[in-house]
Amino acid sequence: MAKQHQDSVWPYIYSGRSLNNNGFKMTIYNKGIGPALIKSVSINVDGTNYNSWQSLLNQYDLDTLTFYCSNISGTIISPQEEHTIFGLTKSTEALLVWNKIPNINVDIIYCSIHDECWNSNGSQIKKINSYESINGICK
Known part of the structure; x- marks a missing residue:
């Protein structure tokens, strides 16, 4: 029964990036x-x-x-909610970043209300037992 209860509150976090007429953004x-x-967010390129x-x-x-940008470490993201963590609104700058850094990923460490934790790195999500917190990437 406890496993069933834990599964009923399972968060599933992933990140994405987009480029359109409004600019470039990274969203969780x-x-x-x-x-x-959200325990930790870090940036990774290649x-x-x-x-x-x-x-x-x-x-x-x-x-x-x-x-x-937005620091979301320490915040709670509700089901079906999204947060933009980085963005550029000038279309020329947005296109420049999109083309010059095509492989931007964010590694996200997050936990459920039952303290089960996962690492989402853009391509896969893995359950983890321990993690290192990173303060804020919005500097």
Whole structure:
């Protein structure tokens, strides 16, 4: 019965990116049936980790771009809710990032209300037993 109860509140977090007339954005979605407590979010491009959006843009000589971002570590994302964690509203800048950094992923550590935790890395979700918290990537 306890397993059935845990399954009935299972969060399912994944990230996506989009480019349209309104710009570029990275978004986190909870497509599960339970709330997700976000423990940590980190940025990864082709196996290299970045501690902030600014450090990523600096690496690709895009440090003059104007972006917006949101730190969601420590927040709860309800079922069917989404949060934009990074974005560019100028279409020329958005297209530049889309083309110059095509493999941006975010690694997300999140837990259910029963303290079961997972790592979602853009291509797969794995259950984990321990994790390292990362403060905020919106620097």
